[in-house]
Amino acid sequence: MRYEIIGQTVPAVECELMQGESMFTQSGGMIWQTEGITMTTNAKGGIAKSLGRMFTGESIFMANYTAETDGAKIAFGSTVPGSVVPVDVSMSDIICQKGAFLCAEQAVNLQIALTKKFTAGFFGGEGFILQRISGKGIVFLEVDGDMVERNLAPGEVLKVDTGNVVAFDSSVGYEVEMVKGLGNIFFGGEGLFITKLTGPGRVLLQTQNFNDFAGKIISRIPNK
Numbered sequence: 001m002r003y004e005i006i007g008q009t010v011p012a013v014e015c016e017l018m019q020g021e022s023m024f025t026q027s028g029g030m031i032w033q034t035e036g037i038t039m040t041t042n043a044k045g046g047i048a049k050s051l052g053r054m055f056t057g058e059s060i061f062m063a064n065y066t067a068e069t070d071g072a073k074i075a076f077g078s079t080v081p082g083s084v085v086p087v088d089v090s091m092s093d094i095i096c097q098k099g100a101f102l103c104a105e106q107a108v109n110l111q112i113a114l115t116k117k118f119t120a121g122f123f124g125g126e127g128f129i130l131q132r133i134s135g136k137g138i139v140f141l142e143v144d145g146d147m148v149e150r151n152l153a154p155g156e157v158l159k160v161d162t163g164n165v166v167a168f169d170s171s172v173g174y175e176v177e178m179v180k181g182l183g184n185i186f187f188g189g190e191g192l193f194i195t196k197l198t199g200p201g202r203v204l205l206q207t208q209n210f211n212d213f214a215g216k217i218i219s220r221i222p223n224k
Contacts, residue, residue, distance in 0.1 A: 001105060001138070003086065011084045012077035013103070013140050017067035024064045025103035029076045033065065036072035040064045064106070076103040076140065082208065083143040087167070093134040095174070096141060096167035105137030132170070141167060145208030152199025162195045163209030169201030 001023070002016045012031055015023055030039075041061050065074050078084055084102060087094060095113050104110070113132035133139050143166050150158060152172065162176065176193045197203055 003138075003140075005084050005086075006075070009081050010078055011082070012075045013084045013086070014073055014075040015103075016071060016073050018070050019067055019072075022064055022066040022106040023074060023076075023103055024062045024106060025076050026062060026101065029103055030063065030065065031075050031077040033074040034072050036067060036069035037074055038066050038068055040066070078102065078142045080142075080144055082145050082206065083147050085141045085143050085147050085166075085204065086138050087133075087141060087204075088138050089133050090136045093132055093170040094139075094167045095170055095172075096131050096133060097165055098131060100141045100143070100166050101131060101133070102140045102142045104133070104139040107136040108133060108139050109135040110139075133167075141204070143204070143206045145206050148205040148207065150203045150205065152197065152201055152203060154200040156199040158197045158199075158203060160195045160197065160203075160205060161209060162193065164205050164207070165195050165197070166204040166206050168197060168203045171199075172201035172203060173198035 001018070001021055004014050004016075006012050006014055017023070017037075041063050043061055089108060101110060109132075111132050111134075113130045147166065152158060159177070168174065173196075175196050175198075177196050178193055
């Protein structure tokens with residue numbers, strides 16, 4: 001499989017497949033394709049895993065696209081301004097926030113990942129259930145705004161607004177901390193909780209928190 005990231009504002013990834021190669025995405029992820037592509041829809045990984053994906057914000061059913069001829073092309077597009085980022089999970093699993101998954105090669109596995117501490121998900125603002133991506137091949141992640149990559153040394157800590165975390169290596173520790181100080185809680189404007197990431201491992205961040213952005217738009221819609 002060869003691919004090209006197309007566009008800058010709301011980018012897409014166009015994949016060129018050899019005969020028999022296949023990609024999968026959640027429903028609605030495909031934006032164009034050439035002739036020579038067949039589509040099937042199934043509950044990838046079985047019903048149990050599919051129901052788990054529902055809680056991460058993804059579709060229960062996945063659309064699978066398989067090339068019948070060499071050189072067939074298919075493109076998958078992001079939904080908001082930002083970036084499309086390829087990640088090879090062959091060497092290491094990654095954990096990502098719900099909504100970050102765009103598409104992947106067929107040998108990539110997508111399943112739920114429970115946080116180690118209940119409070120991390122319950123108060124984290126992005127849901128108790130994250131996604132674990134493993135297997136062999138490339139997964140494409142959707143990033144809101146620009147991507148920032150940090151490589152944490154063992155024991156190194158990075159504290160991030162939860163909505164700005166895209167993904168991190170499975171070796172990275174993840175928990176949520178309450179903001180200290182009553183003044184900060186009531187007047188700081190940054191929410192009650194922040195995400196604490198502890199190395200070693202790679203962390204992918206996004207410069208835009210789309211949930212906050214959408215909230216600001218909603219707050220400006222006139223009420224009748």
